[in-house]
Amino acid sequence: MGYSSLQACIADLEKNGHLIRIKENVDPYLQMAAIHLRVFEHQGPALLFEKVNCSKFPAVSNLFGTLERSRFIFRDTLDKVKTLIDLKSDPIKAIKHPFKYADVALTALSALPMKTNRNAPISFGKCMISDLPQIVNWPNDGGPFVTMPQVYTEDADKPGIMHANLGMYRIQMGGNDYIPDEEVGLHYQLHRGIGVHQTKANAKGQPLKISIFIGGPPAHPVAAVMPLPEGLSEMTFAGALGNRRFRYFYDKEGFCISADADFVITGTVMPHENKPEGPFGDHLGYYSLKHLFPLLKVHNVYHRKDAIWSFTVVGRPPQEDTSFGALIHEITGSAISTEIPGLHAVNAVDAAGVHPLLFAIGSERYTPYLKERKPQEILTIANHILGKGQLSLAKYLFIAAHEDDKSLNVNNIGGFLNHMLQRVDFTRDLHFYTQTTIDTLDYSGGGLNSGSKVVIAAAGDVKRQLWHGLPAGVSLPTPFGVHKMVMPGIMAIEVPKKIKHSDIPAMIANLSDHLKGTDLNGMPLMVLCDDAAFTAHNMNNFVWVTFTRSNPSHDIYGISSFTENKHWGCKGPLIIDARIKPHHAPVLEKDPLIEKLVDKMGEKGGSLYGII
Numbered sequence: 001m002g003y004s005s006l007q008a009c010i011a012d013l014e015k016n017g018h019l020i021r022i023k024e025n026v027d028p029y030l031q032m033a034a035i036h037l038r039v040f041e042h043q044g045p046a047l048l049f050e051k052v053n054c055s056k057f058p059a060v061s062n063l064f065g066t067l068e069r070s071r072f073i074f075r076d077t078l079d080k081v082k083t084l085i086d087l088k089s090d091p092i093k094a095i096k097h098p099f100k101y102a103d104v105a106l107t108a109l110s111a112l113p114m115k116t117n118r119n120a121p122i123s124f125g126k127c128m129i130s131d132l133p134q135i136v137n138w139p140n141d142g143g144p145f146v147t148m149p150q151v152y153t154e155d156a157d158k159p160g161i162m163h164a165n166l167g168m169y170r171i172q173m174g175g176n177d178y179i180p181d182e183e184v185g186l187h188y189q190l191h192r193g194i195g196v197h198q199t200k201a202n203a204k205g206q207p208l209k210i211s212i213f214i215g216g217p218p219a220h221p222v223a224a225v226m227p228l229p230e231g232l233s234e235m236t237f238a239g240a241l242g243n244r245r246f247r248y249f250y251d252k253e254g255f256c257i258s259a260d261a262d263f264v265i266t267g268t269v270m271p272h273e274n275k276p277e278g279p280f281g282d283h284l285g286y287y288s289l290k291h292l293f294p295l296l297k298v299h300n301v302y303h304r305k306d307a308i309w310s311f312t313v314v315g316r317p318p319q320e321d322t323s324f325g326a327l328i329h330e331i332t333g334s335a336i337s338t339e340i341p342g343l344h345a346v347n348a349v350d351a352a353g354v355h356p357l358l359f360a361i362g363s364e365r366y367t368p369y370l371k372e373r374k375p376q377e378i379l380t381i382a383n384h385i386l387g388k389g390q391l392s393l394a395k396y397l398f399i400a401a402h403e404d405d406k407s408l409n410v411n412n413i414g415g416f417l418n419h420m421l422q423r424v425d426f427t428r429d430l431h432f433y434t435q436t437t438i439d440t441l442d443y444s445g446g447g448l449n450s451g452s453k454v455v456i457a458a459a460g461d462v463k464r465q466l467w468h469g470l471p472a473g474v475s476l477p478t479p480f481g482v483h484k485m486v487m488p489g490i491m492a493i494e495v496p497k498k499i500k501h502s503d504i505p506a507m508i509a510n511l512s513d514h515l516k517g518t519d520l521n522g523m524p525l526m527v528l529c530d531d532a533a534f535t536a537h538n539m540n541n542f543v544w545v546t547f548t549r550s551n552p553s554h555d556i557y558g559i560s561s562f563t564e565n566k567h568w569g570c571k572g573p574l575i576i577d578a579r580i581k582p583h584h585a586p587v588l589e590k591d592p593l594i595e596k597l598v599d600k601m602g603e604k605g606g607s608l609y610g611i612i
Helices: 006-015 031-041 067-073 078-089 092-096 102-110 193-203 219-225 234-242 320-339 377-385 389-393 413-423 501-515 532-537 539-548 592-601
Strands: 019-026 046-052 059-061 149-153 165-167 183-186 208-214 247-250 256-258 263-277 291-303 343-348 357-362 396-401 430-437 450-458 483-487 490-494 525-529 556-558 561-564 567-570 574-577
Touching: 006 019, 006 046, 006 067, 019 031, 031 046, 031 059, 031 592, 067 320, 078 234, 078 320, 149 193, 149 219, 149 256, 165 193, 165 219, 165 234, 183 263, 193 208, 193 263, 208 256, 219 234, 219 320, 256 263, 343 377, 357 377, 377 396, 377 450, 396 413, 413 450, 413 483, 413 539, 430 567, 483 532, 483 539, 490 532, 501 556, 501 574, 525 532, 525 539, 532 539, 556 567
Parallel strands: 019 046, 357 396, 396 450, 490 525, 525 574
Antiparallel strands: 046 059, 149 165, 149 208, 183 291, 208 263, 247 256, 263 291, 343 357, 430 450, 483 490, 556 574, 561 567
């Protein structure tokens, strides 16, 4: 089946026990987000907020809160769409097996966008930005945001829906210096299609027309976040996944309108016209700070008769966008490896905020005639990965050779790190990229979009057995006394908060001198942190702290380090300084008073009783 609207999806979820209604009045300032976060944490149902203070529109969240629920929503089309993506990467399959793939061909044909008339449901009425649910997720957010938008733009050189881009870029609806109801902020990151469209519009000296769709059939927001193969449009994908052609028309001002959306905001972005946007609590678990981003001048806000506002809450993973990621990987997992020769598997580690940490497995076939293997082909593959779309935003890339262990799993964080640390040679296997671009939301580099990367490659036989702790007689000098083992071979070392960031290089030099001559082969990785117990508590804490709070070129040190012909390495353990630095963004923290309100809703008699 396919849903014709968000309302149809909600009704089906409620009928099958996947959604509950919150009947109490709720405050869009922090309370709705707190409820969502609590329910998601308990892997609870989707939530329909019937009464949102200061807005006539109800709101829904957590639709995609579990992979199981996403599979249920797309239960009739998921397998066909997986095959469609697979065929896009290898169309010869359809020629060789025409009857096997006939069903999929019909799905692709029916997915073509369909132009409709202006009497579509979205044409029911208009409202103002201030009439929409003004949802603020985190205490220090700069204002209310649209967190599940589908932002539509067209190519100035190739206008029309088949060359358009649909992406999920957050929208700030108020606060800062925005003129109420007339202006909103448009935030988009590197390697996004909208950037290409704005560049072309700027070159022509014309405004970029933007349509922001909210709600609609659930296939539409999924299409907006899907990294699709070149030439496959998001609107076509939405039609295939939803088993319903993407319906659209153009309004009198020439803006594309999604006929099945619940809301559509139209507006223009003038060349080089910006205003400060943010702060915003983002998916790395920190606030992205206030920066200049494009200013969208609002033209119209359309809505359907029974419109429901769709939103989500992002924060330190896992969150609902984690489930989004799992669904994306399930649909497109096979396509990535076919696009990069020799790549077997890749995992952007969600617990580390996705872009800060990437695991990959590649073939190592360059010199099969030599008994001893070392990283060669996997370095070529690593370069290819770092030149591929959003994969290029990876900050730490760990890549292993498939031939060393064909059962190695990139989704098993501890197992993958164990494999790497048993084989890595830090005198040769560290490859830095300095003064380059990183994720817009990552502040470890000290500047917007600016930082460094490192590839850590490992191939060959096991070189060491990993220790479960420091051997007797080996100690750490002051102030490095407090330490905890994260896993065999990885130690978290607590640094007192009174220690200045500028003092760390000298302290590490002292540590290196203290340990020089000591055999530390079984302890290849040490991580400096603010709280060793927290960092070592579980693997999610470890990867979040280590890889979101360090900039490879500035924060990687080593025992007995050296530079030889521009290559940096170390003969002893690698040290990563993963303490919070003065230039880092603040960590997201919940409001305790709001948390108490949510506690009461979970008590007997409340809407959330038995859920949280």
